[in-house]
Amino acid sequence: MSKAMYCEKCGNVYFPFFWFKKCKFCKTKMKLFPQEMVQKYKIFDESWMELSGKLGRYSNPCNVHTINEELTLCEERRARENDFVMNELADNPMFSMELYEKRVQKSRGLDRRLAESHYQESCEKFAKSLGQTHKGPGQAGHVPKCPICGSPDIQRIAIGTRAVKTAAFGIAGAVDDAGKTYKCGNCGSKF
Numbered sequence: 001m002s003k004a005m006y007c008e009k010c011g012n013v014y015f016p017f018f019w020f021k022k023c024k025f026c027k028t029k030m031k032l033f034p035q036e037m038v039q040k041y042k043i044f045d046e047s048w049m050e051l052s053g054k055l056g057r058y059s060n061p062c063n064v065h066t067i068n069e070e071l072t073l074c075e076e077r078r079a080r081e082n083d084f085v086m087n088e089l090a091d092n093p094m095f096s097m098e099l100y101e102k103r104v105q106k107s108r109g110l111d112r113r114l115a116e117s118h119y120q121e122s123c124e125k126f127a128k129s130l131g132q133t134h135k136g137p138g139q140a141g142h143v144p145k146c147p148i149c150g151s152p153d154i155q156r157i158a159i160g161t162r163a164v165k166t167a168a169f170g171i172a173g174a175v176d177d178a179g180k181t182y183k184c185g186n187c188g189s190k191f
Helices: 037-039 047-054 069-089 099-131 161-167 171-175
Strands: 153-157 182-184
Touching: 037 069, 047 069, 069 099
Parallel strands: none
Antiparallel strands: 153 182
């Protein structure tokens, strides 16, 4: 595993695949995260990566976490970081508790926005995999139906179908499908 980095001024800890020379939050020069700290605080170890894998934005889109479940996973990671910061950095003269608290608040806001965004995206993907549309948390999905007979047996009119009709019958063949997107498999109506 590659080396992780941390900021001794604001306590920012970066994943091993983020190699920054300066902290993105306070612009202080980053330091290597010591291997003994990885084992002591369980940051960037296998359990950390497993926890990161559970976060919705990295997991299977059909495995939908609620926003609160995802935020709980983020807080579990943050608690490990906090242990490291309070035990290893708090006494460092460069460390700023004010910067640390600002960074944590900013991080929590970002985590919330990402969790909400991911939840919305996951719901849409999940609903799409079921052939439904879902508008967001707390709203039920719906199955599209034919406006004439109410049947859910509808198919999208393919562009290829329109092209074949136009080639075979000229513009008159395409007029039948003009402005239509779906065809009902039950009554044959197009809408």
